[in-house]
Amino acid sequence: MSMISVVVPTYRRVPDLLRCLAALDRQRRPADQIIVVCRDNDVDSHAAVSSRGDVGIELATVARPGQVAAMNAGLDAAKGDIIAIIDDDTAPAADWLERIERHYAADAALGGLGGRDVIHVGDTTIPASERIVGIIQFQGRIIGNHHVGYGEAREVHVLKGANISFRAAALAGARFDGRLLGSGAQVCNEVGICAAIRRKGWRLLYDPAVLVDHFPAVRHDEDARNTFSPVAQYNAVHNETLALLDALPAWRRPVFLAWAYAMGTRASPGLLQAFRLSALGEPHAIARLRASLEGRGAAVKTWWRAVAGAE
Template sequence: MKISVLIPTYQRPQDLERCLEALSRQTLAADTIIVVARASDTATWSVLDNWQKKMPINPVIVDEPGQVKALNAGLKHANSDIIAITDDDAAPRPEWLSRIKKHFMENPKVGGVGGRDWVHQYGRIEDDSRNIVGKVSWYGRVVGNHHLGVGEARKVDILKGANMSYRRSAIEGIHFNEQLKGTGAQVHNDLCFSLEVRHKGWDLIYDPKVAIDHYPAERFDEDKRDELNITALTNAAHNETLALLRYYPPIQRSIYLLWAFTIGTRVTPGILQAVRLSLQGGKNAKTMFKAVQNGRRSARKRWRKK
């Protein structure tokens, strides 16, 4: 089974350098490394010019902004049996590709494989642990925790964009959803894609040993890390809602929308969570609630027009 690695990148030459260096140390080398970049990103092209002499890199130009456009452009050039996707600010560990391939070889029902991303920030590595990873509850709560997962390999509902791979036959006819909002990261594009693969009947596997090191880098859009941005919050709520409306059957859609409006989460609050945040001194609780509901409302309108 041949393996392609797909990396979308934008204005992160030093991060991309680290990522390519990590890929050069894989115990199982990639057959092709597809790097998608903007034509105007000259610093990135300088990095690629150097690495093309050392590795089988296939550079792809994308003219439009946004991670979704970049990923879809890359998929058009990915002809291998397995397509492994990572971020430019990630550094896959040496056995990343060999462990991915092993899962696909052992079970023909496996459509996707992902693993833990060890997050490096603020001078430390996040080393907490969670057993529940990558699940979507029956009422609509999305649990990620991919960066904290421990235990054995198991089936999940969603994989994380920084560390996910797919069997090419499992994603035939699927592309990253270009209806998602956002000018850069377009949060939850991995949620949408994972659920589409699950909807086709394929298994998704999360294995903590399929590991990468993740160094969250600056984002060049409205979705800044660790900083509340109302536009980014509205976009995230829109994208999550659109993904779940596409995935759930009719009755569960209604349950999800009711839960999302009345309860929600601390990050995307409904009424009760907004009240709770307010009582705990959260100055932005009301603003967050409005932003989230605006995002969910726009997703419902878009869903009805499909």
């Protein structure tokens, strides 16, 4: 039997954290180690963990803001053969760890596993609707869809941090990228670590039956949900670009950059995409383009400095 460690990064979301920990209490296959990671100044989260009186829950603290530092602290503290990470605003199904353990036991080449995070919006949930999940397309476009995936378990390129696990042996020193920007969510943080595991020959699997319920909570940073912020846009595109430049083979990087600057996506537009969205009356289209171009350019410089320094 494997030893399973569960890492829960949190910051100032006490009710969500307590719901998550209560769901972990209900696991049919209990966790062998639970690590809650929070900021050293987040006294409310510290008190919430202490108030439960659980000797089985370990508290790790970080001084640096952002999800990357918290998840890396969790990886460093984890002792398990399998390390599962979930967001504090999720509640795993009772068979969550049971299914995770079964997958790793059945496939010795499995390095990472993710599942569906069922997003709750008020009293409803977003239904499963997509078979294409966790793919990086040829030109570098990332297709997520982890929250709406359905069907059988299948191999993917990228998993989602709200519901993700790794075989400790597959990590072998790999960590989430500390160069990513943002003081909170630091989007695209999963791309780099997933790519590093795949480069070593391990498989990544997405199984929509490995379920957590996801109750998207307030983010206490510049990346507020459903609100445009030039800073958050800059950070998101920077992180996406940096992660993909590391993840893609050398011959695909120019293809990605040409596509990203010319077209891009609705969320991270290039020139043509922004002009199309502006013509359609999309709010903030030009401001989104400006922040995207600046963030992408900064990421290219960061990536190039790292490459030049390694030569």
